[in-house]
Amino acid sequence: MEGVTITRTDMLAVADAVAREKSIDRELVLEAMEQAIQKAGRSKYGMEHDIRASIDRKTGEIVLARYIEVVEPDNLEDEVKQTTVDRARRKKADAVVGDFIVDRLPPIDFGRIAAQTAKQVIVQKVREAERERQFEEYKDRKGEIVNGLVKRVEYGNVTVDLGRAEAVLRRDEIIPREHFKRGDRVRAFIFDVRREQKGPQIFLSRTRPEFMAMLFAQEVPEIYDGIIEIRRVARDPGSRAKIAVLSNDHSIDPVGACVGMRGSRVQAVVAELQGEKIDIIPWNDEDPTFVVNALAPAEVTKVVMDPDTNTIEVVVPDEQLSLAIGRRGQNVRLASMLTGWNIDIMTEEQESEKRQREFAERSDLFMEALDVDDMIAQLLVTEGFTSVEEVAYVPVDELATIEGFDEDVAEALSDRANSFLTEQNRKLEERRRELGVDDALASFTGFTNKQLIKLGEEKIRTVEDFAGLAADELTDPTDGILKGDDLTEADANLLVMNARVAAGWITQEELDQMLADQAAAEAEEGEGEDA
Missing domain, CATH: 3.30.1480.10 (NusA, N-terminal domain)
Structure with missing residues (x-):
C-alpha cells in the first residue's frame, strides 16, 4: 500500500x-x-x-x-x-x-x-x-444591515455569501416580484442568528419594518445622530409603507429631513425597496391626531374614539372615502398597523345615518324600559345616556338638572330604571338556574347573570367545569365564551387557576410558585428589552 x-x-x-x-x-x-x-x-x-x-x-x-x-x-x-x-x-x-x-x-x-x-x-x-x-462573530449583529453576494437560489430561498459566513434569505423575507440570480449583490437586514444542527444560521430579511428603518438611518444623518427618531413603521413590502418620525429638535422638521433635498433621501430608500411608495408621517402622542396624520393623504373631518374596543371611527368627506381606504384597503390597513388602532372609515352621510339610527334605538329602549313618552326618552339620549343602567346609577339630583326635568321626574325615572333592572336580573337569575349553573360558581367567579348564562349555554355549570377551561376559551375576541365582556386574559387565567385550587387539582402553594415564576420570567424579559 x-x-x-x-x-x-x-x-x-x-x-x-x-x-x-x-x-x-x-x-x-x-x-x-x-x-x-x-x-x-x-x-x-x-x-x-x-x-x-x-x-x-x-x-x-x-x-x-x-x-x-x-x-x-x-x-x-x-x-x-x-x-x-x-x-x-x-x-x-x-x-x-x-x-x-x-x-x-x-x-x-x-x-x-x-x-x-x-x-x-x-x-x-x-x-x-x-x-x-x-456564530460568535454574528450572534451580536442582529439588527444590522449587511451586503453580500447571491451564492445559490433553491426553491426561491437565497443563500447569501457575506464573505466570512453564509446567510439565508428565505422566500417569505424577499420583496414580492423580486428575483435574484447567482452573483447578484444583495442588501438585507439580520433579524436572527441561531445555532442549528447543521451549523449557525444567519437569517436575513428585506420585508421587515426594521429593514426600512435601518435604511433611513443610513440615508438620514439626523436619525443616526438621534436628533430624529423613527417611532413606528408599517409596510406592505414592495408596494407601500408608512413611517412615523419625531424630531427631538424643534428647529428641525422630521418629515423634511427624511424626504431630503428634492426627495433625494427618500428616493434612495425607495430605489432599494423596488419602488415601494413611502408616506412619511409626523408622530403625535395624541392618538386621534396621529390617526388623522396616518390616513394621509386623505382629509379627515371627525374622529370618535372607543378605548374599550380599541376602535376609532373616522369620518371623511364623501369624495375622500376611496382615498382614505386606499387600493384594496391598503391605506387604512397600513394606518391601522402604524397606530395600533382598529380604524372604521365612514362618510359624513353614513355617520349622520348611523347617529340617527342609534338615537332612535336608544329612544325606543328608554320608552319601553322606563315607560316614558318619546320626548323624555329623546331628552335622555340627547344628554348622552346610552343604557338603563346609567339612568339607574346617576344621582337623582344630577338627573334633575336636565332641562325640562324636575326632582319628581328625576326620582320617578330613577325608580323605574331600578325596577326595570331588578326585574331583568330576576329573569336572568331564573334562566341561570334553568341552565343548571351552580350558586357556587356564581359566587366564586363574581360574574353577572348574563355572563353566567353564557357559561351555562356552553355547559360550564360548576367550579370543576370552569377549572377545565383555558383562559383564551373565555376571552378570545373571535369565539371566546365571554368575548367583549371586558375580561382580560390575565384575569381570566387567574380565575381559572384559582378554580383549580378550589377543585383540588393543585395546591395553593403550587399556584403561588407558578405565579412567582411567571412574574420573575416577565421581569427578566422586561430587563432584556430595556437592554
Whole structure:
C-alpha cells in the first residue's frame, strides 16, 4: 500500500495555512490533526488500545504513544488499557495507582485509507471550529444591515455569501416580484442568528419594518445622530409603507429631513425597496391626531374614539372615502398597523345615518324600559345616556338638572330604571338556574347573570367545569365564551387557576410558585428589552 509521509515542518505549515484561510485558532487545527493521527494509530494498532497523539507546537514533532493506566488489582477491568502496580513497576519503578505507563510507538506511514480517515477528522473539526467562529462573530449583529453576494437560489430561498459566513434569505423575507440570480449583490437586514444542527444560521430579511428603518438611518444623518427618531413603521413590502418620525429638535422638521433635498433621501430608500411608495408621517402622542396624520393623504373631518374596543371611527368627506381606504384597503390597513388602532372609515352621510339610527334605538329602549313618552326618552339620549343602567346609577339630583326635568321626574325615572333592572336580573337569575349553573360558581367567579348564562349555554355549570377551561376559551375576541365582556386574559387565567385550587387539582402553594415564576420570567424579559 502506498504510504503518505508528512514531515514536521509540513504539519505546522498546513496548520498555519488552514487557520489563516478559515479565520480560526491555529491551536484548534493542531488539536484536530492530533485527533486524526490518533484515529489512524488506533486503526493500525487496534481500536481497543488507548492511543494518543501529540504534535510539538514549536518543532512539529509527532509523538504517538500507548497509555496504560495503573490501577488497584481489585479495580482491573480492562487488561489492554489497565495494569496493576506490580506489573507497572517492572517498567517504571516508582509507578503508583493513577499513573500512566506510556509506550512510545514508531511513527506511522499513513496508508491511503488512514490518510483519508485523518483528512475527514481534520475537515470535520475545522468545520466545527469555523461554525463556532461564525456564530460568535454574528450572534451580536442582529439588527444590522449587511451586503453580500447571491451564492445559490433553491426553491426561491437565497443563500447569501457575506464573505466570512453564509446567510439565508428565505422566500417569505424577499420583496414580492423580486428575483435574484447567482452573483447578484444583495442588501438585507439580520433579524436572527441561531445555532442549528447543521451549523449557525444567519437569517436575513428585506420585508421587515426594521429593514426600512435601518435604511433611513443610513440615508438620514439626523436619525443616526438621534436628533430624529423613527417611532413606528408599517409596510406592505414592495408596494407601500408608512413611517412615523419625531424630531427631538424643534428647529428641525422630521418629515423634511427624511424626504431630503428634492426627495433625494427618500428616493434612495425607495430605489432599494423596488419602488415601494413611502408616506412619511409626523408622530403625535395624541392618538386621534396621529390617526388623522396616518390616513394621509386623505382629509379627515371627525374622529370618535372607543378605548374599550380599541376602535376609532373616522369620518371623511364623501369624495375622500376611496382615498382614505386606499387600493384594496391598503391605506387604512397600513394606518391601522402604524397606530395600533382598529380604524372604521365612514362618510359624513353614513355617520349622520348611523347617529340617527342609534338615537332612535336608544329612544325606543328608554320608552319601553322606563315607560316614558318619546320626548323624555329623546331628552335622555340627547344628554348622552346610552343604557338603563346609567339612568339607574346617576344621582337623582344630577338627573334633575336636565332641562325640562324636575326632582319628581328625576326620582320617578330613577325608580323605574331600578325596577326595570331588578326585574331583568330576576329573569336572568331564573334562566341561570334553568341552565343548571351552580350558586357556587356564581359566587366564586363574581360574574353577572348574563355572563353566567353564557357559561351555562356552553355547559360550564360548576367550579370543576370552569377549572377545565383555558383562559383564551373565555376571552378570545373571535369565539371566546365571554368575548367583549371586558375580561382580560390575565384575569381570566387567574380565575381559572384559582378554580383549580378550589377543585383540588393543585395546591395553593403550587399556584403561588407558578405565579412567582411567571412574574420573575416577565421581569427578566422586561430587563432584556430595556437592554
